[in-house]
Amino acid sequence: GALLAQMLVDPLGLILRWYDELQIAQVSLARLVGIREIEPEPADERVRPEGRDVRAADVRFGYLAGADVLHDVCLDVRPGTRVALVGPSGAGKSTLGRLLAGIYAPRTGTVTLGGAELARMPAERVRRHVALVNQEHHVFVGSLRDNLLLARTDADDGDLWSALAAVDADGWARALEKGLETEVGSGGLALTPAQAQQIALARLVLADPHTLILDEATSLLDPRAARHLERSLAKVLEGRTVVAIAHRLHTAHDADVIVVTENGRVSEQGSHDELVAAGGAYAALWRSWHR
Numbered sequence: 001g002a003l004l005a006q007m008l009v010d011p012l013g014l015i016l017r018w019y020d021e022l023q024i025a026q027v028s029l030a031r032l033v034g035i036r037e038i039e040p041e042p043a044d045e046r047v048r049p050e051g052r053d054v055r056a057a058d059v060r061f062g063y064l065a066g067a068d069v070l071h072d073v074c075l076d077v078r079p080g081t082r083v084a085l086v087g088p089s090g091a092g093k094s095t096l097g098r099l100l101a102g103i104y105a106p107r108t109g110t111v112t113l114g115g116a117e118l119a120r121m122p123a124e125r126v127r128r129h130v131a132l133v134n135q136e137h138h139v140f141v142g143s144l145r146d147n148l149l150l151a152r153t154d155a156d157d158g159d160l161w162s163a164l165a166a167v168d169a170d171g172w173a174r175a176l177e178k179g180l181e182t183e184v185g186s187g188g189l190a191l192t193p194a195q196a197q198q199i200a201l202a203r204l205v206l207a208d209p210h211t212l213i214l215d216e217a218t219s220l221l222d223p224r225a226a227r228h229l230e231r232s233l234a235k236v237l238e239g240r241t242v243v244a245i246a247h248r249l250h251t252a253h254d255a256d257v258i259v260v261t262e263n264g265r266v267s268e269q270g271s272h273d274e275l276v277a278a279g280g281a282y283a284a285l286w287r288s289w290h291r
């Protein structure tokens with residue numbers, strides 16, 4: 001991708017220090033910076049979004065040939081809304097999330113942003129608009145500044161500190177003797193999982209994408225750290241379109257649209273009240289959770 005090329009040309013020293021980690025973290029890095037892991041058609045500089053709606057149309061996708069994980073998925077995410085993907089484990093929620101973020105391209109069908117196909121857009125352009133957020137800890141060997149600049153290479157220290165403040169990380173970061181110069185990652189300062197997560201959120205604030213695909217994987221954090229982080233996350237989500245992959249029903253019920261996936265298909269969608277009234281799979285799930 002273009003970003004990776006730019007990173008290789010520009011902060012060469014930085015990349016060299018990361019090299020060992022890059023080998024291990026290739027997949028994670030690809031997700032972080034939004035580089036597509038499958039690129040069936042060449043990107044076209046002229047493909048630009050006109051609008052902010054994200055739409056999946058008749059999407060089929062599989063990781064392995066002959067084994068589709070998503071079948072004819074259609075989904076319309078209106079700008080400014082919160083959409084929750086629910087469904088049994090293995091239904092394809094995370095996979096759909098990766099497609100909506102442009103990390104994978106559909107085998108057939110399209111995923112579009114503002115009418116433009118993500119698979120045809122330069123990866124960097126996709127990344128400016130849509131980001132995937134998950135609990136993988138993306139901290140690389142280098143300084144705190146290096147780790148933040150990944151999200152926006154032209155940010156100045158003021159921008160970096162405001163981003164840290166926006167995710168409630170400025171307290172501990174200001175207490176560091178070397179501040180933004182502090183080396184982190186293996187061999188450097190050992191960040192707690194919550195601090196690493198805050199760095200990832202601060203990067204989001206810097207990159208400022210209007211749409212977030214949020215994979216709410218079960219937290220490995222202790223309850224207090226988790227609550228603290230949830231508050232920071234809520235601030236970051238404010239004003240953005242959010243597609244939340246909800247592994248717990250209680251985080252889904254107040255979404256504008258709940259999308260139920262089963263066996264790689266969208267089986268129902270609507271608001272909580274609509275789906276409960278419809279008496280289908282969601283209603284059954286909801287009842288079983290409240291028994």
Ligand code: ATP
Nearest residue numbers: 063064069087088089090091092093094095096247
């Ligand atoms: P969960 O709630 O457990 O996270 P999910 O609904 O998010 O499940 P996916 O993770 O999208 O479901 O998985 C859908 C199917 O795709 C599963 O059969 C899974 O084994 C498979 N799958 C997921 N990721 C990969 C991968 N990277 N390579 C190959 N198969 C995968």
